[in-house]
Amino acid sequence: MNSPVARRHPAALLLLLLGALAVVGTIYALVQTSTEARAAGAPSSQTQVEQGRTLYLEGCSSCHGLAGEGTSVAPSLIGAGAASTHFQVSTGRMPMAQPSVQVERKDPVYDAEQTAALAAYVASLGPGPASPTAEQLDTTNADLARGGELFRTNCAQCHNFAGRGAALTEGKYAPTLMDSTPQQVWEAMLTGPQNMPVFGDGTLNEExxxxxxxxxxxxxxxxxxxxxSLGSFGPVAEGAFLFTLGLGLMAAAAIWIGAKVR
Amino acid sequence: MSEIVRSSQEAPEEPDFTATEHVHHPRRTDVDPRAARRAERQVVILFTLSAVFTIAALAAYVLIPVDAGVALPLAGGVGALNLALGLSFGLAILCIGLGVIHWARKLMPGGEVVAQRHELRSSDEERAEAVAAFERGLADSGFAQRPIIRRSLLGALALMPLPLVIILRDLYTAPEGAPSPAEQLSVTIWGEGIRVVSDVAERPIRPEDVPLGGLVSANPANLHDVEEEDGNLNARAKAAILLVRMRPDEIVSEQGEGWSYQGILAFSKICTHVGCPIALYEQRTHHLLCPCHQSTFDLADSGNVVFGPAARRMPQLPITVDEEGFIVAQSDFQEPVGPSFWERG
Incomplete structure (x- = not known):
């Protein structure tokens, strides 16, 4: 009865666990608040460019270099401009998970304010295409029919006549435009991300x-x-899908008709 | 339990295997009246459902406005009227089909019926008779004995397709003095000093308008001077070009010395395979891909074919800049654009 185990109170293990949880939780909360304080306090104490620089050094510099000069794995950002930065970061393409043939759209890592700060910092590195203003993005007086003509001439070859995207060579693809904001579309035309050609203001002006x-x-x-719509991929792909589905359904019906009845 | 097994009466010499193998196993509806009533009820429900769906289709047609849309998960916005009509009328037809088959499977007589298959071969006498008739015909006609008739017939038959070939060849006859089809296919309306204008917007282009990595779909400025029977479609189909710009050190080779301007290259937009207009350009690889059959051209390397069924490189248009600073053609294309044709060899 006097063994060491028996001397412990039955609740000792529970108390120990609770204590450990409390310690870990407190430390986590301290670290968390200090990070938040830094992020939230930044604009008041620092300029947007400096906030962007801080974010850049944390999240981007390992590939793009400490001063945006580029490395063997990532291009230089000097002269990339705010438009390119906003496009890449707001569509979640940057920061990239791993280098691959296709940089994919994903949930953005940075919020709108942080993205703007990053764009301001990259723009400060060297002159480059700027993000469009709200006035430029206003399409109230734009010509829809002419837009369709321009789209089919300049965009549809890769992004599909309905803007649903399509394949390029060697595993690359032109993404769908269904999730793109007007600002992202504008910036993509202006900067030509990845393999997209650049449609500068000289050949496609603001109008x-x-x-x-x-x-x-x-x-x-x-x-x-x-x-x-079956994805608006065109009559061949959609026809093939329906053909396969229809044949499958008819085969299932034939099996049911011919099956032995119990 | 009614057994409708018929043994073969017509071919008694064949083994009678029907009696042992084709015994009718009674269905539950054959032995249990409750199951039969349930099946009957199910069939009636299916037919009634069909009637309900037909009425629903009529109601949908009357009640739903043509331009109403409905948002579906995953599928997005869909026209409500067509969706309702398709679903209701489709289900109405489906329910009749399901009901009929359910009725046949569960309630109609379920016994197996054997229908014997007979040999398709004719009897020996009939075969011998046919051969004899053929040989008699051959001898009577003198086809074998009169070679002069046989040869003249074969000669006449051999000549018969000729008019078809001539008619096809003469589907297009060039007017007096006009160039032959081959000559027409070999030239475009490009020429020395003709300005490059962007497609749709139709603005002349300065070199500084084309950014590095840029792509411009363009036409000759004189396109609207062309008067053809059907607008300027033929001229447009041959003259459409692409302007691309790359760093001058990225250009591996060109089709002619000095045909580009400060890294700006002009290529035909018409695929040399079967003539699809293509502008699917990857600015990093400088590859131009035709979505029709995946022919791929390397615009940094003389427009050579790097993949796909195209047999010829993409023709390059020599360009320079006029005194006002706009991009112009040095001359017409130096080789025919578009797909190959007979006279090109």
């Missing part, structure tokens, strides 16, 4: 870009009058 934006907005808001 042209506004027309295209209006058409993309129209595509995004469009209802499919004929029922389910």
């Amino acid at each position: 042209d870009k506004q027309d295209i934006l209006k058409y993309v907005e129209h595509l995004q808001a469009q209802t499919q009058p004929g029922g389910l």
Whole structure:
């Protein structure tokens, strides 16, 4: 009865666990608040560029270099400009999870304010394309029909006539435009991310870009009058899908008709 | 339990295997009246459902406005009227089909019926008779004995397709003095000093308008001067070009010395395989991909084919800049654009 085990109170283990949890929780809360304090307090104490620099050094410099000069794995950001930075960060393409043939859209890591700070910092490295203003993105007076014509001439070859995206070479693809904001579409045209060609203001001026934006907005808001669209990939792919599905259903029906009845 | 097994009456010499193998196993609806009533009820429900769906289709047609949309999960916005019509009318037809088959499977007589298959071969006498008739015909016609008739017939038959070939060849006849089809296919309306204008917007282009990595779909400025029977479609189909810009040190080779301007290259937009207009350009690899059959051209290397069924490189248009600073053509294309044709060899 006097063994060491028996001397412990039955609740000792529980208390120990609670204590450990409390210690870990307190430390975590302390670290958490200090990070938040730094992020939230930044704009008041530092300029936007300096906040962007802090974020850059934490999240981007390991690949793009301490001063945005680029490394063997990532390009230089000097002259990349705010438009390119906002596009890459707000679509979640940067920071990249791992280098691959296709940089994929994902949930953005930084919020709008942080993205703006990063864009301001990259813009401060060297002159580059700027993000569009709210006035430039206003499509109220844009020409939808002309936008469609410009879209089919300049965009549809890769992004598909309905803006749903399509394949490129060697595993690359042009992404769908259904999730893109007008600012992202504008910035993509202006900067040509990844393999997309650059559609500068010299060849597609502001008016042209506004027309295209209006058409993309129209595509995004469009209802499919004929029922389910099957992705708008075109008659061959959709026909093949329906052919396969139809044959499958007919085979199932034939099996049911011919099955032995109990 | 009614057994409708018929043994073969017509071919008594064949083994009678029907009696042992084709015994009717009674269905539950054959032996249990409650199950039969349940099946009957199910069939009636299916037919009634069909009637309900037909009425629903009529109601949908009357009640739902043509332009109404409905948002579905995953599928997005869909026209409400067509969706309702398709679903209701489709289900109405489906329920009739399901009901009929359910009725046949569960309630109609379920016994197996054997229908014997007979040999398809004719009897020996009939076969011999047919051969004899053929040989008699051959001898009577003199096809074998009169070679002059046989040869003249074969000669006449051999000549018969000729008019078809001639008619096809003459589907297009060039007017007096006009260039032949091959000559027409070999030239475009590009020429010395003709400005490059962007497609749709139709603005002349300065070199500084084309950014590094840029792509411009463009046409000749004189496109609207062309008067053809059907607008300027033929001229447009041959003259459409792409302007791309890359760093001059990225250009591996060109089709001619000095055909580019400060890294700006002009290529035909028409695939050399079967003539799809293509602008699917990857600015990093400088590859131009045709989505029709995946022909891929390397614009940094003379537009050579790097993949796909195209047999010829993408023709390059020599360009320079005029005194006002706009991009112009040095001359027409130096080789025919678009797919191959007979006279090109």
